């Protein structure tokens with residue numbers, strides 16, 4: 001029991017001599033001292049100094065703790081290993097006291113293990129509001145003495161310390177002698193200042209005084225061994241300074257960046273982990289270390305509260321079903337709120353850590369929202385494509401030029417997509433896909449419209465050419481082909497003009513246009529050629545028709561009577577010659593205005609009794625010639641009987 005009557009047995013070894021963090025011990029300790037209920041109202045005090053310099057003795061008297069003290073009768077060797085923690089008895093607010101393993105211990109030095117000293121010193125600085133620096137009075141001013149080694153260790157660590165809050169360094173001078181405190185204080189201040197001045201500092205703090213980062217205080221105590229009563233009185237008076245230490249102006253008055261009591265355990269563990277991971281003592285700056293731990297905590301908290309955010313849940317749900325108007329903006333604003341919440345809480349912490357943790361948080365959030373985002377993008381893409389198709393169709397049916405309708409609709413719907421999805425994330429792939437789909441649709445409509453147009457003109461040409469060409473071939477005279485050519489030219493030109501006019505709405509390149517027009521011209525020729533070939537297939541019948549008509553009728557179309565007057569030979573020749581003419585008209589397609597003597601060749605070769613092969617070979621293709629010859633033979637054979645009958649009638 002301490003003098004306040006409160007139990008002082010609550011203590012635990014926080015970090016053992018091997019550097020292991022006692023997680024369970026700390027958790028139990030926190031429960032026992034009800035730290036969680038303290039919120040921000042608690043103080044952490046630690047003590048460092050040479051080994052066996054009476055640290056535990058001081059703490060036990062100052063805070064009513066029961067840290068292990070060395071027995072006066074035993075040799076001076078290390079009693080405290082690692083870091084011990086206890087609760088100050090009867091002090092408000094809750095004061096956690098840490099007793100550190102002494103620095104400059106022979107044991108560690110023999111093992112060349114001063115790293116551990118620095119690590120626990122750094123840890124103490126990182127988690128404490130107040131650090132007591134215990135030193136023998138007679139050591140002050142002795143350059144190589146243990147005290148200076150301690151200060152060096154401390155300042156090697158401090159060199160990296162630019163904490164977001166001020167820590168109080170309280171120098172406790174033990175075994176004060178008659179020398180006045182003012183003198184000792186000035187000696188110490190000088191030594192401290194010198195070390196501070198020599199520290200390589202970051203550019204921004206080149207001129208910054210020590211007092212900006214540390215509250216440096218001094219106290220001198222009488223020897224506990226030789227002047228116990230006085231020692232106790234002085235300690236009791238020092239104890240007063242720890243009451244209400246968190247109030248403004250108190251020893252722990254600067255509350256910036258203080259860790260919530262409920263997070264003290266995880267924060268301390270995290271700090272020790274960071275320190276241990278830097279065993280080569282390229283220790284991160286204190287502020288960096290604190291920032292890493294705190295910013296991560298804040299970021300994790302913001303992340304989990306985002307996942308439970310009602311607005312986000314609604315968006316996530318809706319995203320599965322379809323597109324969401326203003327999705328990008330809505331999501332951005334929830335995310336923005338989450339990130340600015342982080343910023344607000346992390347503002348006191350080192351900037352580079354703060355922003356890198358913010359980036360990590362942002363990435364984590366983006367990963368979380370990405371599936372919803374992608375699903376909305378997909379829905380929006382599909383819906384935009386459907387709307388585009390509908391609107392484009394309407395525009396075309398409304399008589400708008402194809403190219404104008406395509407350009408306007410594409411522009412409108414791509415902009416609409418951008419508006420709906422506008423967010424700071426990359427929408428380029430979805431946008432690209434939509435654009436590809438739209439382009440493919442436009443291309444297919446384009447092809448369909450052009451084919452429709454071509455078909456319409458082809459039908460028109462077929463109608464305009466088929467009947468008249470058939471009629472002209474029926475006539476089959478020397479003007480037939482010239483008339484057909486004229487007709488073909490006129491109809492082709494009219495189709496070309498019509499189609500060219502229609503094509504101007506399609507924004508077609510010259511080459512494609514030429515190709516299309518050439519196609520329509522070919523089609524027109526094809527119609528005529530097909531008609532001519534069809535008529536040629538019936539040439540024998542028609543020759544016989546013509547022959548019979550002329551054979552049985554005179555020039556006035558009167559039926560002949562086979563009197564002696566009638567010159568059957570001449571009539572036969574006339575009728576045959578007319579049939580030859582018909583044959584020669586249908587024997588070849590003459591769409592190019594080239595002269596030929598098919599008629600002459602056929603007349604000479606077939607009508608004359610002795611045809612000369614040389615003549616016809618110059619003017620006719622052999623296949624045509626062979627065909628004509630065989631047709632003529634058949635024709636003659638089939639008309640022979642008509643002539644014979646006429647001759648016998650005359651006889």
Ligand SMILES: Nc1nc2c(ncn2[C@@H]2O[C@H](COP(=O)(O)OP(=O)(O)OP(=O)(O)O)[C@@H](O)[C@H]2O)c(=O)[nH]1
Nearest residue numbers: 051052053054055056057069070078079080102224
């Ligand atoms: N001269 C002197 N001796 C003291 C004083 N206070 C304590 N001692 C003695 O110094 C020895 C070490 O005391 P501790 O309190 O165990 O010292 P410590 O600094 O905690 O020791 P470590 O934990 O091993 O570093 C004990 O024998 C104490 O009786 C003091 O004010 N003056």
